Amino acid sequence: MLEHAIPALVQILSFPTIWFLIGGALLGFLFGILPGLSGPQVLALLLPVTFAMDSGQAIVMLMGAAGATAFGGSVTAILINAPGTAQSAATVFDGYALTRKGQAGYAIGAAAAASVLGAIVGAAILTLSLPLGRQLVLAFSFPEYFMLSIMGLAMIAILAQGNPWKAILAAGFGFSLSFIGIDQQSGTIRYTFGWDYLWDGIKLVPVIIGLFAIAEAISLMSTRGAISRERPNTTLSGIFSGIGAVFQNFGLFLRSALIGTVIGIIPGVGGAVANFVAYGNAVATARDKSGFGKGDIRGVIAPEAANNAKDGGALVPTLIFGIPGSLEMAVLLGALTLHGINPGPRLMLDHGNVALLLIYALVLSNIVVGIVGIAIAKPLTYLTSLRTVLIAPIIMVLGLVGAYATNGYIEDVIIALALGVIGYLMMRFNYSRIALLIALVLGPLLQNSFHQTNDLWGPVGFFNRPISLGLFAITVLILCLPGLLKLIRRARSTP
Amino acid sequence: MRFSASAAVTIVLVIFMAVLLYVAQGYGPRARLLPQLLASVMLVMALIQLVGELFPAARRFLPFLEQESLIANKRTQDISEDVRAVMDANRDSPADADRESAAIGQPGTFWMPALSIGGMILFVALLHYTSFRIAVPVFLFSFIYIVARQTFLASLAVAVTVGLAMFVLFDLVLGARI
Incomplete structure (x- = not known):
């Protein structure tokens, strides 16, 4: 991996790649500020724009955008009491309390420093984990790939937000969509119903745009009015004191960043949980708890460190196993696939520089928004007074025209719209969109590895290799975990 | 039933x-x-x-x-009584709850989503039979003016600005042949 370290750094710092990184980071920051919109939406809308780009520049821009949304959400959480993204929700408690005390600059400074340093901690752990990918390549064959995909889907269903039963149904629906088109194993044309467009299967770009941009736009239309009418009426002084506060509470920062990274590694969980767990840990372990909720800087540092460190953590399963750690990573995984890069155990062998580009982009995007964000944070909060009925139609046309621009097929637009409606219904009735997307992305790998294992070793082939059997056992354990925990709780409660 | x-x-x-x-x-x-x-x-x-x-x-x-996810469930948000106390102290006005709902995109009435979907179907037809240079401003103006009930000037301003920006992005910068 070291052989790629310098060339990747040179590539990301060279022109015009650095401009794509900065552009992506600023767009991500902007989407983070707008409540209701966050990483998946900016990635879905950027995807068609990056289609014609060099793959290195495209992934730098996408990662830059994904990495910057968290801080954008924190700025509005601190200044106007409206978290731009769910992953900044816990920052409101003490961040806005500080603003009310006239210490907004102090809170913003601490948030920026905790975000940048948190991202560095997450990226460092990711870097240390990547060599594991090389080792896995040697041990993995078709049964392991099959079991790994099944295990990833089981983890997302059981651990991600919502009802696991519905998440499994969503995954099943996504997997069934991957049957459409020419079957690579038998050459049979399946489920096209005479529509030639479907011969190549359901394409990822319109699916991602539909599920994340169009669905969100429909949902935004339901929430009429502006997101927040509150305006920051404070000066942003004390920024450097805020940065210093992170170093004064370095133990808390490091603990929170590690919590964020570990939560990020668990597939499907994401930043919305990371920031609450880190905040809870900060409160629970503090000697003096009296200041929390009234403007304690530790209540800003902990969630901010966690929600930025989780991106590095979320990249660990995404890059090593091809199983995304968060919703943003699910979209990013689809984007990487479209640019001919298949995340998974072979990534470090085939595209070692890509992993490093992603790590650099993650860290640099946080530095860019940490600096630029402080300067433009206050005026940008006025964007939240834009009415959602003005924002939503713009997202609709950007999404649909983006889907059209990718290949020039009107059918892509129809698929994006159909998936938008499905995505909206899934949001409304609590079905997991991440499970659908991952199952669709993993579908071809699942089908191919299933048939290859069956052809080579028969049905026992799935179970007579130690790693494959181990992965199967973990999958069963994950699926039985809710029931097992219930039994344990019941046994404990009975005297 | x-x-x-x-x-x-x-x-x-x-x-x-x-x-x-x-x-x-x-x-x-x-x-x-x-x-x-x-x-x-x-x-x-x-x-x-x-x-x-x-x-x-x-x-x-x-x-x-009815089971919730093991980790990303509501219980995660009240890690301890201390955190719950802090949350309660902060949740001091109904406006906060409204903003929180807005932040996570709570679904609303039936008509707005239905009109949005209907509007997008018309937009796709317009996109197919004309071009995005015409479809985008026409859709944006009519949607914002009629469905979103904004003023004539605001609707026109958004339609023209976004139409121009998309022309620059897709036609001039990306060279998309659509």
Whole structure:
């Protein structure tokens, strides 16, 4: 991996790649500020724009955008009491309390420093984990790939937000969509119903745009009015004191960043949980708890460190196993696939520089928004007074025209719209969109590895290799975990 | 029996899986193996889901239908009594709850989503028969003015600005042939 370290750094710092990184980071920051919109939406809308780009520049821009949304959400959480993204929700408690005390600059400074340093901690752990990918390549064959995909889907269903039963149904629906088109194993044309467009299967770009941009736009239309009418009426002084506060509470920062990274590694969980767990840990372990909720800087540092460190953590399963750690990573995984890069155990062998580009982009995007964000944070909060009925139609046309621009097929637009409606219904009735997307992305790998294992070793082939059997056992354990925990709780409660 | 919108969605899912299973019969053994396997399991799961939605009393015997995720559940948000106390102290006005709902995009009434979907269908038709240079400003102006009920000037300003920006992005910068 070291052989790629310098060339990747040179590539990301060279022109015009650095401009794509900065552009992506600023767009991500902007989407983070707008409540209701966050990483998946900016990635879905950027995807068609990056289609014609060099793959290195495209992934730098996408990662830059994904990495910057968290801080954008924190700025509005601190200044106007409206978290731009769910992953900044816990920052409101003490961040806005500080603003009310006239210490907004102090809170913003601490948030920026905790975000940048948190991202560095997450990226460092990711870097240390990547060599594991090389080792896995040697041990993995078709049964392991099959079991790994099944295990990833089981983890997302059981651990991600919502009802696991519905998440499994969503995954099943996504997997069934991957049957459409020419079957690579038998050459049979399946489920096209005479529509030639479907011969190549359901394409990822319109699916991602539909599920994340169009669905969100429909949902935004339901929430009429502006997101927040509150305006920051404070000066942003004390920024450097805020940065210093992170170093004064370095133990808390490091603990929170590690919590964020570990939560990020668990597939499907994401930043919305990371920031609450880190905040809870900060409160629970503090000697003096009296200041929390009234403007304690530790209540800003902990969630901010966690929600930025989780991106590095979320990249660990995404890059090593091809199983995304968060919703943003699910979209990013689809984007990487479209640019001919298949995340998974072979990534470090085939595209070692890509992993490093992603790590650099993650860290640099946080530095860019940490600096630029402080300067433009206050005026940008006025964007939240834009009415959602003005924002939503713009997202609709950007999404649909983006889907059209990718290949020039009107059918892509129809698929994006159909998936938008499905995505909206899934949001409304609590079905997991991440499970659908991952199952669709993993579908071809699942089908191919299933048939290859069956052809080579028969049905026992799935179970007579130690790693494959181990992965199967973990999958069963994950699926039985809710029931097992219930039994344990019941046994404990009975005297 | 209680019929709800959620049950209607599940019925669509049941039909989808049944069609998947039925159509698979026409393929060769290798091509139909996985679709049949998946559709059979999903059909049973979707039917169980449907029973739970149509007959709320049956949910007592199907506890997994109401189970929350192990980690990303509501309980995660009250890690300790201290955190809950802090949350309660902060949640001091109904406006806060409104903003929080807005932040996570709570669904609203039936008509706005329906009008949005209808508007987008018309936009797709317009996009197909004209070009995005015409379709984008026409859709934006009419949608914002008629559906979103904004002023004539605001609608026109958004339509022209976004139309121009998209022309620059897709036509001049990306050179998309659409």
